[in-house]
Amino acid sequence: MPSFSKKGEDTPMDVISSAIPLLLKGLEVTIYIFIIAIILGFLLGLLVALFRLAPIKILNWIAIVYVNAIRGTPFIVQLFFIYFGINSLHFVSLNSTTAGIITVAINAGAYFSEIIRAGIQSIDKGQTEAARSLGLTGSQAMRHVILPQAFRRMLPTITNQSIISLKDTSLLSIIGIADLTQQGQIQASATFEAFKIWLTVGVIYFIIIYLISALASFVERRFELR
Amino acid sequence: MIIISVKNLKKSFGSVEVLKDINAEVKEKEVICVIGPSGSGKSTFLRCLNRLEDISGGEVVINGNNITDPKVNINKVRQEVGMVFQQFNLFPHKTVLENITLAPMKVRSAEKAETEKRAMELLDKVGLREKANSYPGELSGGQKQRVAIARALAMNPKIMLFDEPTSALDPEMVGDVLEVMQQLAKEGMTMVVVTHEMGFAKEVGDRVIFMDGGYIVEENTPDELFGNPQHNRTKSFLSKVLNHI
Numbered sequence: 001m002p003s004f005s006k007k008g009e010d011t012p013m014d015v016i017s018s019a020i021p022l023l024l025k026g027l028e029v030t031i032y033i034f035i036i037a038i039i040l041g042f043l044l045g046l047l048v049a050l051f052r053l054a055p056i057k058i059l060n061w062i063a064i065v066y067v068n069a070i071r072g073t074p075f076i077v078q079l080f081f082i083y084f085g086i087n088s089l090h091f092v093s094l095n096s097t098t099a100g101i102i103t104v105a106i107n108a109g110a111y112f113s114e115i116i117r118a119g120i121q122s123i124d125k126g127q128t129e130a131a132r133s134l135g136l137t138g139s140q141a142m143r144h145v146i147l148p149q150a151f152r153r154m155l156p157t158i159t160n161q162s163i164i165s166l167k168d169t170s171l172l173s174i175i176g177i178a179d180l181t182q183q184g185q186i187q188a189s190a191t192f193e194a195f196k197i198w199l200t201v202g203v204i205y206f207i208i209i210y211l212i213s214a215l216a217s218f219v220e221r222r223f224e225l226r
Numbered sequence: 227m228i229i230i231s232v233k234n235l236k237k238s239f240g241s242v243e244v245l246k247d248i249n250a251e252v253k254e255k256e257v258i259c260v261i262g263p264s265g266s267g268k269s270t271f272l273r274c275l276n277r278l279e280d281i282s283g284g285e286v287v288i289n290g291n292n293i294t295d296p297k298v299n300i301n302k303v304r305q306e307v308g309m310v311f312q313q314f315n316l317f318p319h320k321t322v323l324e325n326i327t328l329a330p331m332k333v334r335s336a337e338k339a340e341t342e343k344r345a346m347e348l349l350d351k352v353g354l355r356e357k358a359n360s361y362p363g364e365l366s367g368g369q370k371q372r373v374a375i376a377r378a379l380a381m382n383p384k385i386m387l388f389d390e391p392t393s394a395l396d397p398e399m400v401g402d403v404l405e406v407m408q409q410l411a412k413e414g415m416t417m418v419v420v421t422h423e424m425g426f427a428k429e430v431g432d433r434v435i436f437m438d439g440g441y442i443v444e445e446n447t448p449d450e451l452f453g454n455p456q457h458n459r460t461k462s463f464l465s466k467v468l469n470h471i
């Protein structure tokens with residue numbers, strides 16, 4: 001079938017399909033950063049939540065200062081502080097990907113810690129008492145009795161925060177990380193087809209977030225069967 | 227042989243002194259029932275015996291271990307002291323079998339097959355073998371409490387503490403639980419039972435302790451305490467509760 005489009009002007013599908021391989025490369029970077037950062041952020045959040053609940057004043061304070069520092073400042077400022085601020089001291093040299101992962105992890109960690117703290121506190125204290133009365137240590141009771149129940153309860157809020165963190169990764173394009181948003185920018189200026197490119201980028205983000213939600217509700221339903 | 231010895235035990239919550247000066251001794255294989263009005267400190271007393279409550283003063287010696295001494299490994303002592311709660315406190319995310327095997331496996335690093343075999347024996351004993359793979363949410367109150375008893379027994383404790391084990395149950399469930407407890411008493415388990423079941427106290431108890439206002443007011447054999455109470459407070463409490471039966 002002959003093409004009726006003018007020379008040098010692609011059909012909408014051509015613009016998108018030639019941009020897609022590069023956008024998917026960006027998506028790979030986004031997912032890579034997201035997965036590492038969310039795992040680190042979660043572990044950090046767990047640790048900070050335990051600090052917050054420990055019967056040790058200094059640990060409580062560390063947790064409180066950290067959470068408030070993160071909650072009280074914009075993500076971009078945190079990113080610039082870690083990438084430009086820390087690097088300017090010249091005692092470490094963080095590349096942009098590392099700085100990005102650290103920022104997302106530290107940011108998510110603060111919110112996760114509050115979610116986990118609330119989750120732990122929502123479990124009836126009779127559960128701890130029953131576990132301790134059987135001779136379990138405090139940390140065994142936490143690990144085998146409290147946390148498994150708390151996590152089930154927290155799952156929807158954890159999913160929510162993970163989605164927010166995924167969206168935050170798009171800000172990492174500012175420090176030159178070649179994530180999905182950055183690739184979108186490159187494609188948009190190369191093709192002069194901002195509308196189509198950004199629409200495509202949006203759809204890709206939407207699909208990923210949709211998949212995360214679907215996975216989370218699948219896991220939730222598995223738990224509910226009990 | 228004396229297995230529980232309590233001397234001048236005091237317990238305060240903030241500035242409120244809830245246990246004022248408690249002295250008690252329990253011999254091996256004895257069944258002690260603790261009765262008294264609401265708020266008199268019965269639960270607090272029981273919870274001091276495995277240090278679920280920090281002890282404010284005095285001394286509690288369990289099987290030779292002074293648990294008021296911070297150097298004593300309380301987790302070790304607790305392995306010998308089973309506890310059954312009014313609200314069961316089963317682990318809802320674990321099956322009945324897992325509820326029972328958790329502590330032996332994690333605390334004693336016991337072997338899985340052996341522990342499960344023992345757990346099934348305990349479930350037989352409380353008449354719930356067929357519920358091994360159910361979750362607590364699928365059980366009635368009476369069944370939950372019997373699982374809770376089996377869970378505590380899985381650590382082979384020397385002493386069992388019961389805090390109003392039948393108070394949260396529908397009346398028709400109470401009998402099954404009391405029956406299990408009576409059987410346990412017959413087998414020679416040392417038991418301290420906080421209860422409102424005067425019939426159980428009369429029939430199964432070796433001694434009954436009456437508490438009021440943070441003190442042990444009176445202590446005697448069930449026949450004496452119920453038949454011939456010495457103190458006015460005991461008399462008025464008994465007249466109230468016995469009228470209700």
Ligand SMILES: Nc1ncnc2c1ncn2[C@@H]1O[C@H](COP(=O)(O)OP(=O)(O)OP(=O)(O)O)[C@@H](O)[C@H]1O
Nearest residue numbers: 239240242244262263264265266267268269270271
């Ligand atoms: N954690 C706590 N903090 C503050 N006060 C407490 C606490 N636990 C118990 N108390 C108080 O201590 C007193 C004794 O309580 P306890 O639970 O030992 O009574 P009880 O004899 O078991 O009563 P009941 O028959 O209602 O169970 C009550 O006045 C109660 O309000």
Ligand SMILES: [Mg+2]
Nearest residue numbers: 268269270390
């Ligand atoms: Mg009580």
